[in-house]
Amino acid sequence: MNKSFSRFRLRSVAAIVASAIAATAAWAVEPFTVRDIRVEGLQRVEPGTIFASLPFRVGDQYNDERGSAAIRALFDLGLFKDVRIDVNGDVLVVIVEERPTIADVEFVGTKEFDKAALQKALREVGLAEGRPFDKALADRAEQELKRQYVGRSLYNAQVVTTVTPIERNRVNLTFTVTEGESARIREVRIVGNKDFSESTLLSLFDQDSGGWLSWYTKSNQYSRAKLNADLETLRSYYLTRGYLEFHIDSTQVAISPDRQDLSVTVNITEGQKFVVSGVKLSGNFLGREDEFKSLVTIQPGEPYNGEQVNETIKAFSDYFASFGYAFARVQAEPEIDRVNNRVALTLNADPGRRVYVRRISIGGNNRTRDEVIRREFRQFEASWYDGDRIKLSRDRVDRLGFFTEVNVDTQEVAGSPDQVDLVVNVAEKPTGSLQLGAGFSTAEKVSLTFGISQENVFGSGNYLGVQVNTSKYNRSISLTTVDPYFTKDGISRAISLYSTTTRPYYTQDGDYKLVNQGGSIRFGVPFSEVDTVYFGVGLEQYKFDPGNRQALLTPQSYRDYFGCVTDSTGQFIISCRQDSVWGIPLTVGWSRDDRDSALVPTRGRLQRANLEVGSGGDMQYYKANYQYQQFFPITKQYTFAINGELGYADAYGNKAYPIFKNFYAGGLGSVRGFEQNSLGPRDKPLYPGQETAALGGTKKAIFNAELSTPFPGAGNDRTLRLYGFFDVGNVFADRPAGFWTDAQWDAIKKVRASVGLGISWISPLGPLRLAYAFPVKYQKAEGDPLDPTTFIPEDRIQRLQFQIGTSF
Structure with missing residues (x-):
C-alpha cells in the first residue's frame, strides 16, 4: 500500500496555475535595486523559510525573471496555496496565504485494513498531523484506497473524504469508508480439457x-x-504428466451487474502426451559430470515430468551453489519428436562467476532480535557463497518456531559481479501461548491442564514456561526456563523447578498422598548442525503421607516401598521405615532434528534418546527411553507421519525400583482413546467397583501413525488439517507378588490399540489438536465384580480429547 501511495507525489495543479497567475502579475516591472523585503500573511511558517527560498537579497537587482523564480520556489515548498509579490517603489512585499495544517487524520468504517497501517502509509506521503493539507494528494489517496478494496473483491466500496476546518487555519481529515459485501466467486469453469475431468x-x-x-x-x-x-498449479499438474506443450489460452473474469458475484473461466489446450527418450549433459560442469549425473531424477522411457525436470535443475543449481556459483544457469532444452510423441532433453549448464557474500540483511523481525536469527546462520559475511550452508541456515531459523515464514533471497551487488547480498525475510508469529488440555472420565468428570509459556522472551530467543495440572488426583506446578545460547558456542541451559501431588482415585479427606518436589539443570552441547547431546543433574524428594493411616486405602506398592508396618488387624498403618526419599538424578541425552519445520513439518525426522540414573541419596535406578518421528510428504496436500517410543527401567544395587519413576501411557501423545496415563497395572481394589489409580510400568512401547489431509472446505490451507490415526502400545511391569492372578496379569500386559480422526489447527493460542478415538483393542470387564482377586476391570475409555501445544 505504501508503494502505491508513493506514486502520488505530484505537484498540485492548483499551485501551478496560481504560480503562473502570480508570475504574470509580477511581470512588466522595470529592473531596480531592492532596498527592503517585507513578508505578509505568515501564521506558522517562519520568515526565515521565506527569505531562504528567495533567489535575491536586499541590495540585489530585481527583474521579472527573478520574480517568477521566487514565486515558483515558494510554491515548491508546498506550504502555501497563494503567493504574490507586490512592488512598492524599491521595496518588495511578499504576500502569502498558508495552506491549512492537518490537525488529525482518521479512518471510519475500515475493517479490511488496519487503521494504523493506513495512517502510516499516508504519513509517508505527507498526509499526516502537522503537515500542510494538499487537496490533490488527498483525492489521489482516496482513489488508491478504492483500488485497494477492489483488490480485496470489495467492488462496491465507497470512500468519502471529509475536510473539516477548525481554528487557527487547521483541518481534520476523515476518510469514511462503506466497504459493502465482498464479491463472491459464483462459478469456476475450465474449458478445453479432454483427458482429465x-x-x-x-x-x-x-x-x-x-x-x-x-x-x-x-x-x-x-x-x-x-x-x-492456481493457474501455476494447473500448469504443473499437466507438465508432470507428460503434457509438454500444455498452455493456458486465456482467463476470463466476469462480474455480475450488481458487482456481487464473479465467474471465472479458464481456457486451456492440453496438447499431446510425450515420453522422455533420453537425457544428456552439455556445458561446463566443473569437471564433475558423474556427480551431476547422479542428481538427475528424469527417467527415460517414462512420461515427461516437469516436476522431475525442475527438481533436477534445482539440484544442479544447488550443487553449483555449494561451490560458490550463486548464479549458475541451468536450462533443459527439449528436442521434440511430434511424430512419435517423444522428447529428448539436454541439460545445459553455465556456472558463471564464483561469488562471495558481502552482507546479510534481516527484515520482518519486529520483536525478535537480529542476533537470535544471525546466530543460527552458518553462511557468514565476507566468505564464499555456499548454497548448502544457506539452506541449512534457513532451516535452522525455521526450526526456532518463532516464524510462520522464512525466506532467503540472493541479490546481486551493482558493479561487483563477484559479490552478493543475502536478504532474510521472516514473518513472526505470536510466541506466547496458552496451553489447555481437557478430558472427561467417570472418576474425575472434567480434568484440566493449563500452561502459560513464552518461547521468545523479550525477543531474546529464551523460553519461559509455567505448567499447571488441576486434576483432583494428580496436581502439579512447574517452572522451566531455557537459554538456547548460554554460551556463544551454542551450549544451551535449561532450569526446571517443580512440585507434584498425587492422590488415589478413591480419594477422601485424609487419604494418602505422594508429594514430589525438586529441580534440575541441564546443558545441551551441539555436536553437529542437527545433533545435540544433553547433560544434566537434579535434586528431588518424594514424600509419602499416609493420611488417616488406613492401610486398606493405601496401595500395597507404596506400603512396601516405604516400609510401612500395620497393626495386628491389618487395617491401620502404625509406622513407616521412611516417610521420604531423596536422590540426585543424573541425565544424559541425545537428539537429532532435521525436520523442515518445527511448526508444520512435512518432511524429515526427529530422534531423541535419554538416560536417567539415580546416583546418591536413597534411590538407585536407571531409566532409558528412545523416540523416533518421521514425516513423509506424499503430495502437496498429504503427509504421512510415524512416531515410536521405547522405554526400559530397573533398579541396581540392593535398592528397590522407585515406583514413582515408572513410565505411563494413555491419552494424547500416547495411545489416544484411553484416559491420560491410565494404562498398565493398577492399585489393588479394596471393594467391588472401586476406581483405582494406574501405577505405570518399567517398560513402555508405543507406536503411532498419522495421515493428514486438507480439511474439507478449507482448500489447501496447511493451518487447518484433518488427520486419521492408528495408535498401539502399553506400559508393562513385573508381576507383583501376592495379588494378580495369571489371567489378570496377562490381560494387563496386552497391548492396546485405537483408530480415529482428528483436527489440527495452528490457532492464535498455539497448535491445537483434537482427537476422537475408537479403541479397537482394549480390556473389557471380566470375572466376578464381587471378587477382587478374579475381577479384571475395564480400561478407562476417553474417546474425545484435545490439547493445545502437543504433537501426535
Whole structure:
C-alpha cells in the first residue's frame, strides 16, 4: 500500500496555475535595486523559510525573471496555496496565504485494513498531523484506497473524504469508508480439457465457489494473485504428466451487474502426451559430470515430468551453489519428436562467476532480535557463497518456531559481479501461548491442564514456561526456563523447578498422598548442525503421607516401598521405615532434528534418546527411553507421519525400583482413546467397583501413525488439517507378588490399540489438536465384580480429547 501511495507525489495543479497567475502579475516591472523585503500573511511558517527560498537579497537587482523564480520556489515548498509579490517603489512585499495544517487524520468504517497501517502509509506521503493539507494528494489517496478494496473483491466500496476546518487555519481529515459485501466467486469453469475431468482439475485450485468453511478460508473471495497461483498449479499438474506443450489460452473474469458475484473461466489446450527418450549433459560442469549425473531424477522411457525436470535443475543449481556459483544457469532444452510423441532433453549448464557474500540483511523481525536469527546462520559475511550452508541456515531459523515464514533471497551487488547480498525475510508469529488440555472420565468428570509459556522472551530467543495440572488426583506446578545460547558456542541451559501431588482415585479427606518436589539443570552441547547431546543433574524428594493411616486405602506398592508396618488387624498403618526419599538424578541425552519445520513439518525426522540414573541419596535406578518421528510428504496436500517410543527401567544395587519413576501411557501423545496415563497395572481394589489409580510400568512401547489431509472446505490451507490415526502400545511391569492372578496379569500386559480422526489447527493460542478415538483393542470387564482377586476391570475409555501445544 505504501508503494502505491508513493506514486502520488505530484505537484498540485492548483499551485501551478496560481504560480503562473502570480508570475504574470509580477511581470512588466522595470529592473531596480531592492532596498527592503517585507513578508505578509505568515501564521506558522517562519520568515526565515521565506527569505531562504528567495533567489535575491536586499541590495540585489530585481527583474521579472527573478520574480517568477521566487514565486515558483515558494510554491515548491508546498506550504502555501497563494503567493504574490507586490512592488512598492524599491521595496518588495511578499504576500502569502498558508495552506491549512492537518490537525488529525482518521479512518471510519475500515475493517479490511488496519487503521494504523493506513495512517502510516499516508504519513509517508505527507498526509499526516502537522503537515500542510494538499487537496490533490488527498483525492489521489482516496482513489488508491478504492483500488485497494477492489483488490480485496470489495467492488462496491465507497470512500468519502471529509475536510473539516477548525481554528487557527487547521483541518481534520476523515476518510469514511462503506466497504459493502465482498464479491463472491459464483462459478469456476475450465474449458478445453479432454483427458482429465473438470472436477479433478478444479480440486487443485485454492479458489472455488465456496463451501461450508468459506467464512474461515475465504476461498470464494476473488484474488488475482491467488488465481495466478492456481493457474501455476494447473500448469504443473499437466507438465508432470507428460503434457509438454500444455498452455493456458486465456482467463476470463466476469462480474455480475450488481458487482456481487464473479465467474471465472479458464481456457486451456492440453496438447499431446510425450515420453522422455533420453537425457544428456552439455556445458561446463566443473569437471564433475558423474556427480551431476547422479542428481538427475528424469527417467527415460517414462512420461515427461516437469516436476522431475525442475527438481533436477534445482539440484544442479544447488550443487553449483555449494561451490560458490550463486548464479549458475541451468536450462533443459527439449528436442521434440511430434511424430512419435517423444522428447529428448539436454541439460545445459553455465556456472558463471564464483561469488562471495558481502552482507546479510534481516527484515520482518519486529520483536525478535537480529542476533537470535544471525546466530543460527552458518553462511557468514565476507566468505564464499555456499548454497548448502544457506539452506541449512534457513532451516535452522525455521526450526526456532518463532516464524510462520522464512525466506532467503540472493541479490546481486551493482558493479561487483563477484559479490552478493543475502536478504532474510521472516514473518513472526505470536510466541506466547496458552496451553489447555481437557478430558472427561467417570472418576474425575472434567480434568484440566493449563500452561502459560513464552518461547521468545523479550525477543531474546529464551523460553519461559509455567505448567499447571488441576486434576483432583494428580496436581502439579512447574517452572522451566531455557537459554538456547548460554554460551556463544551454542551450549544451551535449561532450569526446571517443580512440585507434584498425587492422590488415589478413591480419594477422601485424609487419604494418602505422594508429594514430589525438586529441580534440575541441564546443558545441551551441539555436536553437529542437527545433533545435540544433553547433560544434566537434579535434586528431588518424594514424600509419602499416609493420611488417616488406613492401610486398606493405601496401595500395597507404596506400603512396601516405604516400609510401612500395620497393626495386628491389618487395617491401620502404625509406622513407616521412611516417610521420604531423596536422590540426585543424573541425565544424559541425545537428539537429532532435521525436520523442515518445527511448526508444520512435512518432511524429515526427529530422534531423541535419554538416560536417567539415580546416583546418591536413597534411590538407585536407571531409566532409558528412545523416540523416533518421521514425516513423509506424499503430495502437496498429504503427509504421512510415524512416531515410536521405547522405554526400559530397573533398579541396581540392593535398592528397590522407585515406583514413582515408572513410565505411563494413555491419552494424547500416547495411545489416544484411553484416559491420560491410565494404562498398565493398577492399585489393588479394596471393594467391588472401586476406581483405582494406574501405577505405570518399567517398560513402555508405543507406536503411532498419522495421515493428514486438507480439511474439507478449507482448500489447501496447511493451518487447518484433518488427520486419521492408528495408535498401539502399553506400559508393562513385573508381576507383583501376592495379588494378580495369571489371567489378570496377562490381560494387563496386552497391548492396546485405537483408530480415529482428528483436527489440527495452528490457532492464535498455539497448535491445537483434537482427537476422537475408537479403541479397537482394549480390556473389557471380566470375572466376578464381587471378587477382587478374579475381577479384571475395564480400561478407562476417553474417546474425545484435545490439547493445545502437543504433537501426535
